[in-house]
Amino acid sequence: MKRLIMxxxxxxxxxxxxxxxxxxxxxxxxxxxxxxxxxxxxxxxxGQSISYDKVKNDLGWQVGLMASVNIGRLAIEPQIxxxxxxxxxxxxxxxxxxxxxxxxxxxxxxxxxxxxxRVMAGPVFTVLNDNTGLKDxxxxxxxxxxxxxxxxxxxxxxxxxLDVRYNGQFKKKxxxxxxVGVNTFALNIGYYF
Numbered sequence: 679m680k681r682l683i684m685x686x687x688x689x690x691x692x693x694x695x696x697x698x699x700x701x702x703x704x705x706x707x708x709x710x711x712x713x714x715x716x717x718x719x720x721x722x723x724x725g726q727s728i729s730y731d732k733v734k735n736d737l738g739w740q741v742g743l744m745a746s747v748n749i750g751r752l753a754i755e756p757q758i759x760x761x762x763x764x765x766x767x768x769x770x771x772x773x774x775x776x777x778x779x780x781x782x783x784x785x786x787x788x789x790x791x792x793x794x795x796r797v798m799a800g801p802v803f804t805v806l807n808d809n810t811g812l813k814d815x816x817x818x819x820x821x822x823x824x825x826x827x828x829x830x831x832x833x834x835x836x837x838x839x840l841d842v843r844y845n846g847q848f849k850k851k852x853x854x855x856x857x858v859g860v861n862t863f864a865l866n867i868g869y870y871f
Contacts, residue, residue: 704748710839711741712866716763718776719859721850736764740782744839744868755786755798763862780807784827794832802827802845824848839868 718733742759763778783805788798802825829843845862 705745706748706836706870707743707745708837708839708868708870709742710744710757710759710866710868712739712864714738714740714761714763714862714864716765716860716862718763718765718767719850719861720767721857723857732766732768734766734768736766738763738862740864740866744870746788746870751790753788753790753796755784755788755800757784757786758782759784763860778807781805786827788831794834796831796833797829798831798841798843799828800826837870839866839870841866841868 714737715735716738717735720733738761740759740761742757744755744757747754759782761778761780761782763780765776767774767776781804782802784800784802786798786800788796790796804823804825825845825847827843827845829841831839831841833839841864843864843866845864847860850857850859
């Protein structure tokens, strides 16, 4: 089912890019991949006895498809990303490794500043979540279905794209393990065909 959803979203992105290109708009599409560092923060709720002494965030990764509809100095940049996050929660001597897999759809708008440099921002929709690690806790209880991204990117020779971005939640979520916040820093490299 997950693969079917991912293939359907990829097909929609590619068809949209092809349709816009046929209408003589400056449209590019390509692939992107990178690494991320998710910053999970866990705070005990008022009156709650469960808390984690230590949260160790591990390096994760993402891979996906991207498009860019260029309108002068502005560009609309939808993406479909398969994202993997990892963290380890410690309570006393008990360690729990938490791994999450999600399908994220950033809808970014970028503005060209100088030469190849652009700033970007926009919403990120998480359409599919899956996790392993903690019993009675699913990753959709941790991550919002809608968050935001802010960042900078550089386009080199119109084909190569490098970006650094921050993904943040609008609000922390209350779960069985406490109040959880998830913010991510990501570094991506992409190539437009």
